Amino acid sequence: MNQPSKFSVWNKLLWMFLKVNILSPSGPASVGLLYKEAVGKIMTEARFVEAVGFSNVLPGSEALKLAMFVGFAAGGVPGVFAALMGAILPPTVLMFIVATILQSYQDETWLKSLVLGMSPAVTALIVMVAWELFRTSTRRKVDRRTLLIAALSASALLLKISSPLVLLGAGILGVILFGRRSYQ
Amino acid sequence: MDLLIQLFWVFIKVNLLSTSGPASVGLLHDEVVGKLITGDQFTQAYGLSAVLPGSDALQLAMYIGYAVAGIPGGFVALLAAILPPTVIILGVTMILHRVRREVWVSHFIDGLTPAISVLMLFIAWKIFQKGGADTWQGWAIGIVSLIAMVYKVPERIVIVIAALIGVFFLK
Numbered sequence: 001m002n003q004p005s006k007f008s009v010w011n012k013l014l015w016m017f018l019k020v021n022i023l024s025p026s027g028p029a030s031v032g033l034l035y036k037e038a039v040g041k042i043m044t045e046a047r048f049v050e051a052v053g054f055s056n057v058l059p060g061s062e063a064l065k066l067a068m069f070v071g072f073a074a075g076g077v078p079g080v081f082a083a084l085m086g087a088i089l090p091p092t093v094l095m096f097i098v099a100t101i102l103q104s105y106q107d108e109t110w111l112k113s114l115v116l117g118m119s120p121a122v123t124a125l126i127v128m129v130a131w132e133l134f135r136t137s138t139r140r141k142v143d144r145r146t147l148l149i150a151a152l153s154a155s156a157l158l159l160k161i162s163s164p165l166v167l168l169g170a171g172i173l174g175v176i177l178f179g180r181r182s183y184q
Numbered sequence: 185m186d187l188l189i190q191l192f193w194v195f196i197k198v199n200l201l202s203t204s205g206p207a208s209v210g211l212l213h214d215e216v217v218g219k220l221i222t223g224d225q226f227t228q229a230y231g232l233s234a235v236l237p238g239s240d241a242l243q244l245a246m247y248i249g250y251a252v253a254g255i256p257g258g259f260v261a262l263l264a265a266i267l268p269p270t271v272i273i274l275g276v277t278m279i280l281h282r283v284r285r286e287v288w289v290s291h292f293i294d295g296l297t298p299a300i301s302v303l304m305l306f307i308a309w310k311i312f313q314k315g316g317a318d319t320w321q322g323w324a325i326g327i328v329s330l331i332a333m334v335y336k337v338p339e340r341i342v343i344v345i346a347a348l349i350g351v352f353f354l355k
Contacts, residue, residue, distance in 0.1 A: 022237050054276065061199065061208075061241040061269055068273040080274065087239065088266065094236050095243045096258060099250040102228065110351050115224050117350015118231040119315025120326030121343045123308045125234060126209060128333050130304035133207060133297055146298050153299035157306050163214040167201050167299050174295015175288050 009075045010082040012042070017067055017086025034066065042074040063087065145177045187253045188260045190220070195245055195264030202300065208241055210303035212248075213310070220252045223314040230311075231347065235340045241265060321354060 020033050031052060039048050051069035055062040064087055071083025105111050134150070149170050156166045194215045202208035209230065217226050229251070233243035242265055249261025312318060312326065329342050 021239065061239060061265060063239045063241070064266065065269045065273055068270065069277070072273070072277045077274070080270075080277075084266070084270065088242065088262070090237065091239050091243045092246060092262065095233075095246045096250065096255070098232060098236065099247050099258065102232075103251065111228075112224070113350045113352075113354050114347045115227050115231075115315060115350065116322075116354045117325060118343060118347040119227050119311055120322045121329040121346030122227055122231050122234075122315075123312040124326050124329035124333060125339050125343065126230075126304050126308040126311070127330065128339075129207075129209070130301040130308070133304070134301040146294075149295055150298040150302050153302040154306075157303060163211050163303055164197060164201055166303065167211065167296060170299030171292040171296040174293070175291045178291040178294050179288060 009042070010078055013071050013075055013079055013082040014086045016042075017071075017083050018090060021087050021090045031066065034070065038070050038074075043070060047073050149173055149177070187220075188256060191249055191252055191257055191260050192264045194220070195249075195261050196268060199265050199268040207297075207300045207304070209244070210300065210307040212244065213307045214303075216248055221248055223311065225251050227311055227315050231343050234343055325349060 016037050020037060023033060035048060039045050043051075048070070051066055051073065054069060055065035064084065067083040067087040068080045071079035071081070073079075075082060102111070134146075152173070153166050153170050156169070157163065194212075198208050198212050198215060202211055213226060217223050221229075226248070229244050229247035232247060233240040236243055242262060245261040245265040246258045249257035249259070251257075253260070312322065315322075325346050329346055332342050333339055
């Protein structure tokens, strides 16, 4: 009887993503929160898992892709745009405010010291993320092929081959190396 | 105008070649540092995007766009970061059942991931050195940060504390 109108579904999507994006510091961290907000309410668990899987495989920012998948499942193509709006708005507004403030202090010494302190922590964070990525990629099969690709990429980078080329090459190598087994 | 086109192209490229926000950092660093912004600005951008709520990748894109070309730059970078995944998702949701069977897509990603990890390690080292952190204080902060993150201290807090230590104790 109380059938929700399409408009209210889009409205709900927009608010849900606004909330999730304000409360979570990063894309990967938002998955858990999103799960609680979306599963059982606007989509089934199976579709959510599928959405997470796809957003990890396709190129581009995964938080956005996840938002769009959830939006599509709940409200079709307009749902995609409602979810996208909700996911983009909070970081955009915040970032412009902070960027404006920081750019006007660019020559101050305290900002230089801030960067000096932040660099090692940022380095540590990147190392952590790299390790996490590597671990998830080898979870199914800790094998020589992954190590081979890693070693080849490292040598290519040491030889100053440009990074987009190295990544493309690694992907193609993946198709060749991992593809062979699946046909045996 | 040339700058805006350059920004647009860089972010389209980076977003097509990486599967997630965090994974794009290495590639992005190579494409913009020294060409569009300085290493210091990149560290600021990355630190901030990890600290502020919301998608890191988008914030990183906007900060870099803004630093290069003001508010229009921020919007161009945002647009270029959003476009590839949006087009792909709209396409994929329409042919979902077909793509699901394409094994080579997942093999491509399996090959891409170790290379991305290696690239990120290279970039991490560059940020560390160029950020002037290659001193005993820098190593100390770096190692303590790493240990803190291994023990699941939220990265936001680690970065804020490191930045504060910088402001008050490093010259």
